Amino acid sequence: MTGLTSEDATTEASAVLAEVVASERLRIVASLIRTTGDWDLAEDSLHDAVARALSTWPERGTPDNPGAWLTTVAKNIAVDAIRKAAAERNTAHRVAIETEIDAQEHGGEEPTMPIDLADPLNDDRLRLIFTCCHPALAMESRVALTLRTVLGLTVAETAHVFLVSEQTMQKRLVRTRGKIRAAGIPYRVPPPHLLPERTAGVLAVLYLLFTEGYSSGSGTDLIRPALADEAIRLTRLVAQLIPDQPEVLALLALELFQHSRVATRLDAAGDIVLLEDQDRSRWDHSAIAEGSRMLAEAERTLEPLGNAPGPYLLQAQIAAEHANAPTAGATNFARIATLYAHLSQVAPSPIVDLNRAIAVAFAQGPDAGLTLLDTLSLDATLGEYHLLHATRADLLRRAGRPADALTHYRRAFELAPSDAERRFLQRRIDNL
Amino acid sequence: MEYLLLIVDDPAAPTYVPEEDNIQEWVADLDRRGASRVGNRLRPPSDATTVTVRDGKTILTDGPFTESKETIAGFDLIDVENLDEALEIAAAHPMARFGRVEVRPVWPFE
Numbered sequence: 001m002t003g004l005t006s007e008d009a010t011t012e013a014s015a016v017l018a019e020v021v022a023s024e025r026l027r028i029v030a031s032l033i034r035t036t037g038d039w040d041l042a043e044d045s046l047h048d049a050v051a052r053a054l055s056t057w058p059e060r061g062t063p064d065n066p067g068a069w070l071t072t073v074a075k076n077i078a079v080d081a082i083r084k085a086a087a088e089r090n091t092a093h094r095v096a097i098e099t100e101i102d103a104q105e106h107g108g109e110e111p112t113m114p115i116d117l118a119d120p121l122n123d124d125r126l127r128l129i130f131t132c133c134h135p136a137l138a139m140e141s142r143v144a145l146t147l148r149t150v151l152g153l154t155v156a157e158t159a160h161v162f163l164v165s166e167q168t169m170q171k172r173l174v175r176t177r178g179k180i181r182a183a184g185i186p187y188r189v190p191p192p193h194l195l196p197e198r199t200a201g202v203l204a205v206l207y208l209l210f211t212e213g214y215s216s217g218s219g220t221d222l223i224r225p226a227l228a229d230e231a232i233r234l235t236r237l238v239a240q241l242i243p244d245q246p247e248v249l250a251l252l253a254l255e256l257f258q259h260s261r262v263a264t265r266l267d268a269a270g271d272i273v274l275l276e277d278q279d280r281s282r283w284d285h286s287a288i289a290e291g292s293r294m295l296a297e298a299e300r301t302l303e304p305l306g307n308a309p310g311p312y313l314l315q316a317q318i319a320a321e322h323a324n325a326p327t328a329g330a331t332n333f334a335r336i337a338t339l340y341a342h343l344s345q346v347a348p349s350p351i352v353d354l355n356r357a358i359a360v361a362f363a364q365g366p367d368a369g370l371t372l373l374d375t376l377s378l379d380a381t382l383g384e385y386h387l388l389h390a391t392r393a394d395l396l397r398r399a400g401r402p403a404d405a406l407t408h409y410r411r412a413f414e415l416a417p418s419d420a421e422r423r424f425l426q427r428r429i430d431n432l
Numbered sequence: 433m434e435y436l437l438l439i440v441d442d443p444a445a446p447t448y449v450p451e452e453d454n455i456q457e458w459v460a461d462l463d464r465r466g467a468s469r470v471g472n473r474l475r476p477p478s479d480a481t482t483v484t485v486r487d488g489k490t491i492l493t494d495g496p497f498t499e500s501k502e503t504i505a506g507f508d509l510i511d512v513e514n515l516d517e518a519l520e521i522a523a524a525h526p527m528a529r530f531g532r533v534e535v536r537p538v539w540p541f542e
Binding site for chain 1: 433435
């Protein structure tokens with residue numbers, strides 16, 4: 001590379017490499033897992049290939065197709081490792097493995113697996129995602145493995161998300177990968193008869209990743225907030241690879257609508273700003289626009305199927321009502337209350353009932369909301385949940401019953417799990 | 433891959449309804465898949481004898497090795513493509529509804 005100092009060459013190579021790793025890591029790891037069947041080896045081989053790139057690219061120049069270079073080198077490293085391990089065992093085994101590798105190598109396999117346009121489901125990234133989210137794995141393990149292998153977080157970062165030690169996380173990941181291998185969990189996109197159910201399982205993991213990031217707010221924590229962006233990126237990929245699935249598109253819309261408010265949910269002091277008090281001009285309107293497009297797409301693909309709307313579609317429709325209302329007062333709470341009533345049929349949960357009561361209170365007045373809270377007997381299920389008491393307090397305050405409101409704000413304060421929430425409730429108590 | 437399906441009797445499970453027992457269909461399905469190796473019911477734990485050898489001495493105990501309300505009532509060794517197929521077969525077994533089925537991958541000696 002004439003005209004460049006070695007320092008320039010190193011900087012340029014690192015920049016190209018960082019970009020390639022960001023865009024190609026998932027594809028390369030997913031493809032290596034398929035060919036080698038060894039999750040650790042796949043990660044290690046890519047790691048070594050990156051190290052090799054860092055040492056050779058500055059000197060010899062960045063290859064024309066850095067993604068293909070990285071894929072090929074990582075694969076060669078993996079194959080060498082398998083051959084070496086086999087040589088250390090017995091010869092018969094070695095012959096068997098070499099035959100297998102040769103068969104794969106001469107099977108005309110492309111170094112970078114392009115998406116098969118005729119069949120988008122034939123994609124290694126999707127195989128990896130479905131395998132990480134297999135229902136025979138515990139939910140925590142699915143999320144951990146997705147963070148580690150699909151999103152490429154380090155073990156330390158994954159441990160941080162779960163608030164456990166690196167050692168504990170390492171053990172959990174080893175156990176999970178061990179089960180995939182030993183129990184014969186197939187590395188594949190499930191066949192058509194399993195696809196809807198398994199896709200729902202993938203969406204549950206994606207949404208959990210998103211809420212984990214979204215609910216963490218701002219502050220000094222740099223890993224969790226980034227998860228919301230990563231979850232959206234991954235949901236977008238899944239939506240691209242499993243096209244025309246209303247629930248996949250709806251989850252993407254839901255995430256985009258919620259994420260559009262990320263800058264306004266907390267004030268400069270880290271205190272909670274309620275939806276009705278947020279500065280709507282500071283919402284991310286391009287995210288809302290994309291969310292609206294995805295929601296329309298989800299509704300369009302649902303129609304010919306003749307199915308009832310699924311839980312993500314209903315939640316996205318609710319989020320759309322909030323996101324597109326010009327002011328809090330102009331929000332169509334009557335429609336939101338109806339959508340929550342549908343949602344409680346499709347995916348019954350006391351939290352959904354609570355939200356329904358709140359929407360009813362905004363649509364028909366606080367007394368209607370209070371009546372519904374009693375009718376749904378939420379105290380039995382959510383008696384220890386601070387937001388039930390905060391909601392009741394809020395409705396009592398609006399209904400002109402400050403003394404009753406105070407009792408419930410105090411109960412909510414006792415149960416609130418975070419400082420930000422306690423500060424918010426204290427302000428309400430002070431105002432009464 | 434081989435899996436052992438442990439058919440578990442669970443007193444807390446819904447009561448057995450003979451008319452809803454599809455075991456013959458289930459066996460026919462296994463045969464159709466060519467998945468069946470061997471399988472049978474087991475006599476109740478009260479007929480079990482547990483054998484323990486310690487310091488060269490054989491100790492026999494009347495009954496099962498664990499005092500559990502859930503007991504193994506039968507087993508099926510199946511040979512299928514992967515865990516998904518094993519789980520599908522397990523879910524179709526009548527005892528998945530009237531008890532539980534534990535799916536254990538067989539760990540062959542190399």
